[in-house]
Amino acid sequence: MTSSSTRVMNLSHFLTQAARRDPEGIGFVWGERSWSWTQMEARVDAMAAALVSEFGVTKGDRILVQSSNCNQMFESMFACFRVGAVWVPTNYRQTPEDVAYLAQASGARGMICGAAFADHAAACRQASPHIGFVISIGGSSFGEDYDAIVARHEGAKVRGAAVDRDDPCWFFFTSGTTGRPKAAVLTHGQMAFVITNHLCDLMPGTGPHDASIVVAPLSHGAGVHQLVQVAHGVKTILPASEKLEVGAVWSLIEKWRVTNLFTVPTILKMLIEDPAVEKIDRSSLRYVIYAGAPMYREDQKRALATLGPVLVQYFGLGEVTGNITVLPPAFHTPDDGPHARIGTCGFERTGMQVEIQNDDGDEVAPGETGEICVVGPAVFAGYYDNPEANAKSFRNGWFRTGDLGHMDQNGFVYITGRASDMYISGGSNIYPREIEEKILQHPAISEVAVLGVPDPVWGEVGVAVCVAREGLAAADIDVRSWLEAKIARYKMPKRFVFWPEMPKSAYGKIAKKLIREELERRGELGERTQEPAA
Template identity: 65%
Template structure:
């Protein structure tokens, strides 16, 4: 016998900050350069921001587009939006003005909160919003508005489980970015899941370092710190300086950090990793892309047993699989090589064929997932929603397999696979081999047109500084380890690989650069 739910009302996410501020008021909450905010101060400022936004006409259901590099104001605005029942819509600050305007067209925001350092972005969105608030100066200065409303605290609006809280834009590696709708009820589960699976022993004595844009995964990571009363440290400035990062790790006794593999690679390759005291670190969480084995080993050698990997798209808010420290080792014979872990608490993962049937152990198919962390769908995009869901399962678009014990292994994106002479080729397998060649720092393999085989592999390789590499040496290093049909037909050497605004290596950017350099074969 079933019964309809009596209520679908859930906690407004803004109440999470209110609860922590009530419990830990004078304790330090945020550090950004010379600026310090206690939990009570952060709550007071977030409430004042909510009152200011309310005065500008923002109400429940309205979207507020935020375009800024990491700062404390972004965090205040996030909780302010939620207090009003509005939707926080953060954008990567590295987007071009036209790209930001494209996001505004998708989200139809009421208001833009933009940083004074990006006036062209504000101008690009001027006709798409009713008002603009500027962080760091301008006619409608953010800090002036907050100061004018200090002491005011609008009540947190009542919300239901499926009320939107956050539009999480996909990175747009193929086509225009889509707005994944994250809800109050879903995000409450995600926060609980993060603290359960990624940082199970965190509390007010800990400190977290932000090493990625708050507009995406680092923002989700931050919410767990707020829930558990963990202070957050934001590096000053907008650039990435490994030396500064390691100094902050030492000075603030950082216990956890969220980053992506490319950034973690740069951190452990920097000389400061050997001089800074990072003994307080317990959880260095990496996600956003698989980490190559060679880089994984180096990080373990430098940092010890602190690595935590998770796999999860923005649409599942990072909550698909987890690989905790106990499953990381430098010993290949003891490591499940290539795994991204097992299903997160409360989530179910399945590998399916093209018809949606579950595949057996070690059979390759599409990774699909169900559970409370799955988003509510794409905003105003029924076509994308129809493609992304099948029989209730969210289709990640990632290919892989699962072993008999439930550990998931990613082969790559379905769009990354290429077919050469009728055989499926998965670039990641080849990339892992290339990165074991002495002198190789980074690499990427793409399928390119070929008149005989349809497609063949092209490897873009970045040598380590001072390394003497040539294409023939790279091909000779690959040959003993792969079947002949998997060998890249050509190798090009670059000084670096282009990265997305999220620090990811994407084949879309690499192809564009190959074409620009005249290295992409004609069809």
């Protein structure tokens, strides 16, 4: 067998294909500006040429990207791919110190940085001796302007670097909810499968007549989603504001006849609860795809009532690039009848195998709780320069997700929660997800998170952090009495805390790490806090 047997298409060729098939078609829209596929291809070629000829980038070099959503950030993905470099996007809301750690951990050779992040650029240069250049998106004192570099290399043509299936293209940093972020290595061959799988399982029939809107940072799941759109010549619509403005999103959906979007449950909840949803024409929407966390049943029913049968759920960590399970529109039902599959995250994605395993790595019986494990072409190549994490995450060839759940007789998977979320109270395992689902059925509760905290008697007890619906007073809400008949007594949270809003990650997910830190800051981890009157 020769090495050519592992040769695969360079992912940047998706953009070349779109430009060939529809040269003058709109590929990207940001605010009032738009770029055709031909213009996008030319800009990517120009930056790719500059990376090689001016900055000495070679195949395998890592390029750190610290930027909020913009056309240059999206282009930088393809420019890195084209020259065989590795795209290393950050969560742009992280501190300079956090991003400096990512620069070190990735061994970044260079950096593309938004002009607003001068402190981040300085911190990265100081922390990482490998960074030899910084390109600024917008005018700044720390690097030459991205667009000026593109203009200087206008007309350049760059042939995509030859890549093998396992050549890295993207370091996808985990959110770091249980410690320092880890760089999941995504490869050209793996991502080609992921893109094909997304088109097959999440949005079948998607093509040049479609449009997709961005409502999350392009550095993570939204970036994967938009890469999928490029593969089938679908235009990307990027809202003008860096901040999520729900009314503006709905206006753009109407203006551009948007057919699909990717989001997380908390942002989808904001979209469907905003009054603007009833004032615009949203009939173009065919796929509203949500992932990143399970969607609570009450929110799911509200979304179905508002948008109709367009919801698609998928479950899949960054390490598997979203490709573990799918729940298509036909399996989303607003009814709680005997045939409804309430609480499932769906069935195995095409070409992927899921197994529920015990601590010894053996498959458990249907209905029995264990760790959700997966094998298949969408599984990443491993964590970069982290053999300890790799040893913990793989067992007998299976990737261990760290999520607990069970599978029914028909292959539908149900997530109980993160293994790290489970707590033990009085010797009993308690899974917060189940309790949260019950609490969210209370008509006065908008959001909730249940955490296990230390207790001298029971080992751990539950604390339910709640957010009341707008206009309602927490003092008037008696969750405990309402919940008593709905869950076993040992599962009842010991305390109910009301906050005006819930801490969320940069990707819009309720972040229990941040909630725990806030409880500690408020001194509410171990003390008895005020509860609604029983």
